[in-house]
Amino acid sequence: MQKHEDFFQNVFEVVRLIPKGRVTNYGAIAKYLGSARSSRMVGWAMNAAHSQKKHVPAHRVVNRNGELTGRQHFETPFLMQELLEKEGIKVVKDKIKNFDKHYWDPMKELSL
DNA sequence: TGGGTGACCATAG
DNA sequence: ACTATGGCCACCC
Numbered sequence: 001m002q003k004h005e006d007f008f009q010n011v012f013e014v015v016r017l018i019p020k021g022r023v024t025n026y027g028a029i030a031k032y033l034g035s036a037r038s039s040r041m042v043g044w045a046m047n048a049a050h051s052q053k054k055h056v057p058a059h060r061v062v063n064r065n066g067e068l069t070g071r072q073h074f075e076t077p078f079l080m081q082e083l084l085e086k087e088g089i090k091v092v093k094d095k096i097k098n099f100d101k102h103y104w105d106p107m108k109e110l111s112l
Numbered sequence: 113t114g115g116g117t118g119a120c121c122a123t124a125g
Numbered sequence: 126a127c128t129a130t131g132g133c134c135a136c137c138c
Contacts, residue, residue, distance in 0.1 A: 007135095026120055030133090038133035043119040063120065070119030080119095 007037060011045040012052060014106055018060040021087040022104035023096060025064045032106040046070060059083040066099030 014029050026039040026046075042061070049056040050073075059080045063069045068091065071080040081091045090097040 027122095030120080037135085039120040040118060041120090041134060044135065046119055058119080061119080064122090068119090073119055 007033070007041065008045045008048055011042055012049060012054070012056045014110075015046075015049070015056050015058065015061060016054070017106070017110065018057060018104055021089060021102065023060045023062055023066070023084070023089065023099070023102050024104045024106060025062055025066075027064055028105055028107065029061070032110065043070070047073065057083075060104075062096060066096035066103075068094045068096070 010033050011029060014032060018024055026042040029042045030037060030039040046056075046058045046061060049058045058070065059074070061070070068080050068084075071077050071094065074080045081094070084091055084096070089102055096102060
């Protein structure tokens with residue numbers, strides 16, 4: 001039992017490792033965790049992130065195009081963008097500017 | 113058992 | 126830029 005909860009915890013752990021001012025996407029996390037589970041499950045985990053005791057910077061996870069697809073799931077639809085801009089990331093029309101510059105790949109950064 | 117859904121992704125046109 | 130499809134897998138009827 002709790003197999004999925006382990007998966008959730010792993011997702012949260014990786015997300016917490018994302019440096020301030022950097023972002024990654026759902027697929028990269030799924031892949032890092034072994035891609036046996038699809039990136040949809042990462043989104044599912046983010047859905048549960050807000051109820052975690054430890055803070056999870058879910059705003060640093062966007063989709064493969066650098067779009068803030070998850071913003072509707074925050075307390076307010078603008079919170080995600082505000083948090084990112086506070087970290088120096090520019091967002092225009094729900095899309096991150098210079099996405100490749102801010103992109104943080106767990107496979108590379110944590111790679112081993 | 114099966115169908116629908118989803119904070120996704122890749123590919124094709 | 127757009128839609129359509131297939132794959133993905135946990136969850137909920």
